[in-house]
Amino acid sequence: MSKIAAQFKDKKALITYISGGDPSLEMTEKLIYRLQEEGVDIIEIGIPFSDPLADGPVIQEASQRALKNGCTLKKLIEMLTDIKDKVKVPIVLMGYYNSVLNYGEKEFVEAIKKAGVSGVIIPDLPVDEKADLAYYLKEAALDQILLVTPNTSDERLKEISNSSSGFLYCVALLGTTGDARGPYPQLESYLKRVRKTAGDIPLGLGFGIDGPEKVKKFIDYPDGVIIGSALIKAITAGETETEKLENAGEFVRNIKKVLANYK
Amino acid sequence: MENQAIKMQRKTDLNKGYFSQFGGRFVPETLMPVLDELEAVYNHYKDDKEFKQELKSLLADYSGRPTSLYYAEQLSKHYGGAKIYLKREDLNHTGAHKINNTLGQILLAIKMGKQRIIAETGAGQHGVATATVAARFNLDCEIYMGAEDMERQALNVYKMEMLGAKVTEVNSGTQTLKDATNEAIRDWVRNVEDTHYIIGSVVGPHPYPVMVRDFQRIIGDECKKQIIAKEGRLPDYILACVGGGSNAMGIFFPFVDDKEVKMIGVEASGKGIDSGKHAATLSAGRVGVLHGSKSFLLQDEDGQIIPAYSISAGLDYPGVGPEHSHLKSIDRVEYHSATDLEAVKAFKLLSEKEGIIPALESSHALSYLEKLAPQLSEDEIIVVNLSGRGDKDINNFKKIKEAEKNV
Numbered sequence: 136m137s138k139i140a141a142q143f144k145d146k147k148a149l150i151t152y153i154s155g156g157d158p159s160l161e162m163t164e165k166l167i168y169r170l171q172e173e174g175v176d177i178i179e180i181g182i183p184f185s186d187p188l189a190d191g192p193v194i195q196e197a198s199q200r201a202l203k204n205g206c207t208l209k210k211l212i213e214m215l216t217d218i219k220d221k222v223k224v225p226i227v228l229m230g231y232y233n234s235v236l237n238y239g240e241k242e243f244v245e246a247i248k249k250a251g252v253s254g255v256i257i258p259d260l261p262v263d264e265k266a267d268l269a270y271y272l273k274e275a276a277l278d279q280i281l282l283v284t285p286n287t288s289d290e291r292l293k294e295i296s297n298s299s300s301g302f303l304y305c306v307a308l309l310g311t312t313g314d315a316r317g318p319y320p321q322l323e324s325y326l327k328r329v330r331k332t333a334g335d336i337p338l339g340l341g342f343g344i345d346g347p348e349k350v351k352k353f354i355d356y357p358d359g360v361i362i363g364s365a366l367i368k369a370i371t372a373g374e375t376e377t378e379k380l381e382n383a384g385e386f387v388r389n390i391k392k393v394l395a396n397y398k
Numbered sequence: 399m400e401n402q403a404i405k406m407q408r409k410t411d412l413n414k415g416y417f418s419q420f421g422g423r424f425v426p427e428t429l430m431p432v433l434d435e436l437e438a439v440y441n442h443y444k445d446d447k448e449f450k451q452e453l454k455s456l457l458a459d460y461s462g463r464p465t466s467l468y469y470a471e472q473l474s475k476h477y478g479g480a481k482i483y484l485k486r487e488d489l490n491h492t493g494a495h496k497i498n499n500t501l502g503q504i505l506l507a508i509k510m511g512k513q514r515i516i517a518e519t520g521a522g523q524h525g526v527a528t529a530t531v532a533a534r535f536n537l538d539c540e541i542y543m544g545a546e547d548m549e550r551q552a553l554n555v556y557k558m559e560m561l562g563a564k565v566t567e568v569n570s571g572t573q574t575l576k577d578a579t580n581e582a583i584r585d586w587v588r589n590v591e592d593t594h595y596i597i598g599s600v601v602g603p604h605p606y607p608v609m610v611r612d613f614q615r616i617i618g619d620e621c622k623k624q625i626i627a628k629e630g631r632l633p634d635y636i637l638a639c640v641g642g643g644s645n646a647m648g649i650f651f652p653f654v655d656d657k658e659v660k661m662i663g664v665e666a667s668g669k670g671i672d673s674g675k676h677a678a679t680l681s682a683g684r685v686g687v688l689h690g691s692k693s694f695l696l697q698d699e700d701g702q703i704i705p706a707y708s709i710s711a712g713l714d715y716p717g718v719g720p721e722h723s724h725l726k727s728i729d730r731v732e733y734h735s736a737t738d739l740e741a742v743k744a745f746k747l748l749s750e751k752e753g754i755i756p757a758l759e760s761s762h763a764l765s766y767l768e769k770l771a772p773q774l775s776e777d778e779i780i781v782v783n784l785s786g787r788g789d790k791d792i793n794n795f796k797k798i799k800e801a802e803k804n805v
């Protein structure tokens with residue numbers, strides 16, 4: 136079992152997303168330690184990109200802040216490499232395919248392996264595009280987490296869940312990240328359908344999950360929840376660094392309280 | 399080190415939506431089913447007799463096709479070299495080639511039972527062509543347009559509104575065509591069930607580059623017949639401007655196998671490639687992925703998309719259609735570029751010599767005549783695709799005048 140998949144054992148996992156380098160890599164480092172201390176199960180770190188077309192405004196802006204302050208994929212990987220001995224929680228990089236392609240697919244996998252990263256999510260690289268990336272990740276025993284959406288057919292579900300490792304990212308609604316309309320009204324039947332087809336792989340539910348209320352409402356169906364935009368909003372609302380870190384901590388504690396009641 | 403099995407598998411997959419290594423479908427999973435649907439519907443109707451007839455009569459009676467192939471005698475005399483013909487796409491309804499594509503796509507949208515149309519637009523020509531067909535077929539229509547483009551192409555914003563479309567200002571990123579495209583894609587992800595996205599060029603995920611090219615190839619098909627009727631032979635050169643590349647693909651495609659016809663695509667080099675302020679993707683870009691396909695791209699060392707620049711909003715795009723990348727890589731088409739000043743000079747020249755005010759986009763193709771035409775003899779033939787008319791740019795006349803002072 137991969138380090139990522141192991142985080143779903145006997146509990147509902149909490150997966151949090153922050154944008155790398157927002158507003159600085161030092162802050163990202165501090166947030167990683169804080170989220171780890173608060174008991175987050177998996178940390179996703181966004182690779183900032185100029186044209187994040189699967190993202191809503193909150194993550195778009197976070198990405199812009201990071202780029203404005205000079206964050207690059209190279210610097211992000213260097214930071215992760217520097218701190219790898221202090222990080223026990225599995226780290227997943229989430230970013231757009233052009234960033235990886237530009238870095239070099241083979242070089243990217245080698246570098247993130249050295250940095251102690253456990254897996255990647257590339258939302259604009261569907262399973263059909265048999266990129267070299269999938270091959271190199273497999274060779275390096277790193278997870279590639281693929282996404283399914285409410286309109287994914289059973290046939291595609293089968294193919295995607297077979298190719299996904301670590302967990303299967305179930306997008307809660309037809310929308311971009313942080314979409315406040317969510318989650319999808321037919322969530323129960325959707326996730327039951329995914330479960331039936333996907334077999335044993337853990338299911339993570341994400342997009343538009345904005346706090347403890349929504350988690351409570353939907354936590355029966357998936358094995359874990361993924362929270363990004365709402366956490367970033369809470370962090371950004373803090374004025375000082377201490378306040379930002381405290382906001383992150385409080386946000387996580389409130390979600391963990393809900394999750395503690397479920398197995 | 400690479401495993402042979404993977405290589406083999408990739409090879410078979412490459413057949414779908416690829417032009418050698420370029421193209422593909424790099425989109426969020428949400429869009430995969432709708433792209434499959436679009437591909438299936440398109441493949442079905444493209445050979446359907448009734449569909450073809452309906453599109454043909456709309457192109458004829460609504461848009462005014464065939465557009466003429468005009469011998470520009472005065473311009474030819476001016477350069478004192480080759481015989482210059484203009485393929486008059488400016489004479490289409492709404493004033494550019496864009497309507498060839500929007501008419502085709504709206505018929506498909508209706509076949510798919512979609513209620514709502516979205517589109518991105520740069521110069522506003524594609525937005526107007528989309529709003530026009532949405533009005534004609536009574537579908538809801540929302541057009542995404544960068545804030546900066548709304549300012550420099552204000553006339554087209556009024557037109558779209560007059561036609562009943564909602565024009566949504568895009569303030570993210572560089573506030574131009576690339577960001578309008580991002581917003582249109584995000585809208586589509588949210589509304590994929592009832593909405594069809596009419597992409598305005600030969601860009602985007604498969605099947606768009608193929609489908610838009612097929613809807614635009616009527617330019618080249620007509621041109622071939624017309625030049626044979628007039629000259630009894632094929633032209634020596636075809637010139638077209640390249641933004642996303644749809645007017646160029648449209649006129650080039652039917653001639654790709656006619657090896658004696660040389661083809662030149664002209665990109666916008668803005669203030670000059672060395673200035674960094676340009677949109678010359680094929681001349682100065684590197685291969686990457688943007689808006690769903692792999693192609694040449696303006697990007698920095700970190701893989702961030704570099705904002706394009708051109709005086710002409712329709713060429714102001716950091717990507718280019720994947721089939722152009724392919725035609726470049728196999729050396730079938732040559733790609734050059736023209737600066738703002740060169741385009742403005744050609745804009746003025748055509749207006750004065752022929753009484754035809756060209757779009758600033760098309761003026762980039764025209765400007766290449768200065769380099770090419772005088773080198774050729776009187777019995778050689780150049781066809782320039784005059785992709786659109788320049789009314790929309792008159793609004794920009796002050797800017798043009800300023801640029802002109804420096805010519």
Ligand SMILES: Cc1ncc(COP(=O)(O)O)c(C=O)c1O
Pocket residue numbers: 494495520521522523524598599600639640641642643644645646711712713757759760785786787
């Ligand atoms: C008149 C005209 N020509 C050319 C273009 C560039 O697009 P493409 O390269 O797809 O033909 C535009 C785009 O708006 C246009 O309006």
